[in-house]
Amino acid sequence: MTTTTVLxxxxxxxxxxxxxxxxPQVLRTLSNGNIASSFDLATATADGRLSVPVSMNGESDVAxxxxxxxxxxxxxxxxxxxxxxxxSRTEVIATAVIPLRRKAQIRKALEGPIENLLxxxxx
Numbered sequence: 077m078t079t080t081t082v083l084x085x086x087x088x089x090x091x092x093x094x095x096x097x098x099x100p101q102v103l104r105t106l107s108n109g110n111i112a113s114s115f116d117l118a119t120a121t122a123d124g125r126l127s128v129p130v131s132m133n134g135e136s137d138v139a140x141x142x143x144x145x146x147x148x149x150x151x152x153x154x155x156x157x158x159x160x161x162x163x164s165r166t167e168v169i170a171t172a173v174i175p176l177r178r179k180a181q182i183r184k185a186l187e188g189p190i191e192n193l194l195x196x197x198x199x
Contacts, residue, residue, distance in 0.1 A: 088196060089150040090189045091168050093128060094176065095119035101139040114167075115139050117147060132170040144176040148185055 099116040106112055114131040130147055138145060149170040155162055172185050 088192055090192065091147070091149050091151055092186070092189070093117055093119055093130075093147040093168065095128070095145070095147075097139055097141055097143045097145060098127065100141055101136065103135055111135055113139065117145070117168075129165065129167040130170050130173075131167050132173065136170075136173045138173055138175050146172075146174045146176055146182045146185075148172040148174075148189065 095117045097115055098118045101113050101115045103111055103113050111134055112131060113135050114129065115136075117128045117130050118125045119128060130149070132149070147168060147170050149168045149172070151166065152169050153164055153166045155164045157163075174181050174185060176182075
């Protein structure tokens with residue numbers, strides 16, 4: 077039996093991360109011929125550094141180990157088979173990876189998500 081919960085408000089799945097890229101970018105070719113890439117990003121919190129897996133369509137020319145970046149995107153949990161069982165992975169799907177030094181580019185990239193947040197019903 078499947079249960080579906082309907083929210084009585086509009087949701088928003090927007091992530092903004094700032095941190096250091098800690099793993100080399102891994103590229104893979106999808107069955108449709110498109111390129112997907114992934115890397116790990118370390119963010120600083122009050123509890124220490126947290127590693128966040130980041131995936132994106134295409135290749136990022138700024139995703140190099142040691143780079144300080146701002147990542148914009150959304151959270152996704154995907155399920156897949158591995159070793160005969162179903163497992164899952166929660167990751168950030170990046171729509172933008174911007175060097176932290178490019179403040180104007182970050183500001184412009186944040187305009188849409190901020191407008192979406194302010195437009196939520198009940199806000």
